[in-house]
Amino acid sequence: MLWLLALLVTLVTCSPHPLDKRGLSCIGFRAAPAELPPLRIDVTDMVNANIYAGTPTLSQLPLTTWHQSGPGHTVAYRAWRTPAANNIYTINLEVQITAPLNMFINMVATSDRANGDPGLNRNSNGIADGSGTSNFPRRTFYSSLIGTIHNNVRVVFTGNWSKSYWLVGVVK
Secondary structure, eight states: OHHHHHHHHHHHHHTTSOOOTTOSSSSEEEEOOTTSOOEEEEOHHHHHHOBOSSOOOTTTSOOEEOTTOBTTBEEEEEEEEOOOBTTEEEEEEEEEEESSSEEEEEEEEEEOSBTTBOOEEEEEEEEEOOOTTOSSOEEEEEEEEEETTOOSOEEEEEEEEEEEEOOTTOOO
16 A cells, blocks of 8 residues: 555656656656756866866866856866876866756767777766755766877766756655
């Protein structure tokens, strides 16, 4: 009997909310309101210009605010890389979101096949949590290991706004 009640609550909770194609369950992500555009930012120059052995302080590498941020939704970011060690370096991306919505981030590092470069296509992705009703941003980090054999690595990150819907009893 309890399972029937849980099923009914689940169906009632999810029925008025269209879900993205990310899943068929009610623990999903609804698409963002139409007025919030997705983002696409090329951070290649930022990564190549900022090389730090660890995580830089905000005074060493300040955050850049996305040009389409506005009241109620602010995205700030910074990107850097580590010095090469054992023919590998790490590309790092920090994203800070001040919004009631979350954002699905996909960071892609690519290079072309040429001059001994075997080509590269590395992805690092996940949900960057919004701050909810708080005015303090939530930080999320993404990183990818890159071999020094790759030349002219391009780094682009994209983001799509989404709102989480969680079942009763599930703590986020």
